[in-house]
Amino acid sequence: MPRQIPFIIGNEGCERFSFYGMRNILYQFLPASMLLLHLPESARAGAAKDVFHMFVMGVYFFPLLGGWLADRFFGKFNTILWFSLIYCAGHGMLAMFEDSAAGFYAGLFLIALGAGGIKPLVASFMGDQFDERNKHLAKVVFDAFYWIINFGSFFASFFMPVILKDYGAKVAFGVPGILMLIATIVFWVGSKRYVRIAIAPPNPNSFLRVIRTALFARGNGDRVGLIIAVAGLVLAVGALATWPLGWLLPVASLCLALVCVLVFGGIGAGLQLDRARGVHGDAAVNGVRAVLKVLVVFALVTPFHSLFDQKATVWVEQAKHMASPGFTIDLWFMEMRFLPAQMQLFNPLLVMLLIPFNNLVLYPLLRRAGYEPTTLRRMTWGIAFAGAAWIIVGGLQLAMDAGDRVSILWQILPYVVLTFGEIFVSATGLEFAYSQAPFEMKGVIMSFWNLTTTIGNLWVLLVDAAIRNDSAKSMIADTGLSEPAFLMFFFAAFAFVIALVFKLYTRRYQLVDNYRAATGAAPLPEARIKESKS
Numbered sequence: 001m002p003r004q005i006p007f008i009i010g011n012e013g014c015e016r017f018s019f020y021g022m023r024n025i026l027y028q029f030l031p032a033s034m035l036l037l038h039l040p041e042s043a044r045a046g047a048a049k050d051v052f053h054m055f056v057m058g059v060y061f062f063p064l065l066g067g068w069l070a071d072r073f074f075g076k077f078n079t080i081l082w083f084s085l086i087y088c089a090g091h092g093m094l095a096m097f098e099d100s101a102a103g104f105y106a107g108l109f110l111i112a113l114g115a116g117g118i119k120p121l122v123a124s125f126m127g128d129q130f131d132e133r134n135k136h137l138a139k140v141v142f143d144a145f146y147w148i149i150n151f152g153s154f155f156a157s158f159f160m161p162v163i164l165k166d167y168g169a170k171v172a173f174g175v176p177g178i179l180m181l182i183a184t185i186v187f188w189v190g191s192k193r194y195v196r197i198a199i200a201p202p203n204p205n206s207f208l209r210v211i212r213t214a215l216f217a218r219g220n221g222d223r224v225g226l227i228i229a230v231a232g233l234v235l236a237v238g239a240l241a242t243w244p245l246g247w248l249l250p251v252a253s254l255c256l257a258l259v260c261v262l263v264f265g266g267i268g269a270g271l272q273l274d275r276a277r278g279v280h281g282d283a284a285v286n287g288v289r290a291v292l293k294v295l296v297v298f299a300l301v302t303p304f305h306s307l308f309d310q311k312a313t314v315w316v317e318q319a320k321h322m323a324s325p326g327f328t329i330d331l332w333f334m335e336m337r338f339l340p341a342q343m344q345l346f347n348p349l350l351v352m353l354l355i356p357f358n359n360l361v362l363y364p365l366l367r368r369a370g371y372e373p374t375t376l377r378r379m380t381w382g383i384a385f386a387g388a389a390w391i392i393v394g395g396l397q398l399a400m401d402a403g404d405r406v407s408i409l410w411q412i413l414p415y416v417v418l419t420f421g422e423i424f425v426s427a428t429g430l431e432f433a434y435s436q437a438p439f440e441m442k443g444v445i446m447s448f449w450n451l452t453t454t455i456g457n458l459w460v461l462l463v464d465a466a467i468r469n470d471s472a473k474s475m476i477a478d479t480g481l482s483e484p485a486f487l488m489f490f491f492a493a494f495a496f497v498i499a500l501v502f503k504l505y506t507r508r509y510q511l512v513d514n515y516r517a518a519t520g521a522a523p524l525p526e527a528r529i530k531e532s533k534s
Contacts, residue, residue: 002129007190014183016152021160021176028341034099049313053457054251060453062116067447076125084184087114091177098169120446146427150348157345205284211269213276225272232264252461303498305456307386322408350419376506382424387495389418394488
């Protein structure tokens, strides 16, 4: 095991406490804050949900920027370090400007920029510390990496709702800032031990250059691919036009435009990819085709995040109307009060328990039974498990709508099911994304993996925008369901349909292992390794 791994793991644990510490109280803070007092009370929860999901979209959009800067200019280490400092500044602004919309939202922007900028790089940088000789340990470390994420998230979910309630917003947003500063220092202390991959020169056979050649090169036959790509640009302009018209929130318009470009551009380039042969080598063209297949897998994962991230909004809102269990759990360091936002701690707690359970018990049992739990099979299960979790919360909502007094403890059950889904999708997806990425595209591919969360939250905003009119509300009322219950069952059905499509698409997907080749001797901590480009 590389000796530098504990610095990366320690950095991630502190950083995740800082991120989830502020994220898990954001929806709790906003409706009662000065920032939304200009809205009618009935509209504040919806506005808070919009702010939350736009923030999450930003966090998972900026990995595109961080991955590009790291791969092309500064390298992973320097990019992580500088974006971490931006991250710290954002936390400071939240603590200082709790009553100022301009200052608070600027702080959220800086956190989104900083957290997003480092997000694809920390996991990828950790993968760089391994080569062919010890890549079997990388699979273990990726699980440990995801475990430490949830270790930080657990304590953040436990402490921060109580700190917000008892000590106010300045302290509640200040504590995560201190943890982010510690995370930055821990990462910097290990700087002399890391293996750092040297930045490769511009590649004439890069992904984007092959795509451009495929779309614009002249050849025999029609140019359907180029027409499809242009149609994507037209739709992107149309999506941006919804911004001034007020049909969609600005962030949603930008992300919808990006989706149009990626989807239609990818389809168009795939149809004409053979036109790039001759200008680019077969290896480069085949590599792009492989990446496009990976991006289809990523696209099919996006609905999972639609369901998963709403646990911090829809599930917290449901918990506000559930009955308290009437008791607390006294721990030596704090009292567990079962506050609505505090229920989120069951997710990271269950992750820390279920990852070892899956690796030590469930997966070996399945293998002995003759069923291999491959990465793609686990991801299929994960999407379906998310749908099952929303069936359960929908059932709880039906009982509440009928006037039953439902204990908040019942929410533990959907948290268990959703967490199984998270492990099957998110923990597995980290290793899948790194292993499938060609060497020169590690940072960018990890950025696209993070973009699945942005698009998942985009679906939430699009659905919410679609039902904010009288005809949609009338249609929901005709079903006999309340609006929350209808949406819960809608998202559950969404997940089940996508799980089926995911299963059908990935049946013939060929997995690869794109790990760094062994160099013969154990790499020195300060070694800088420059890889040859295909």
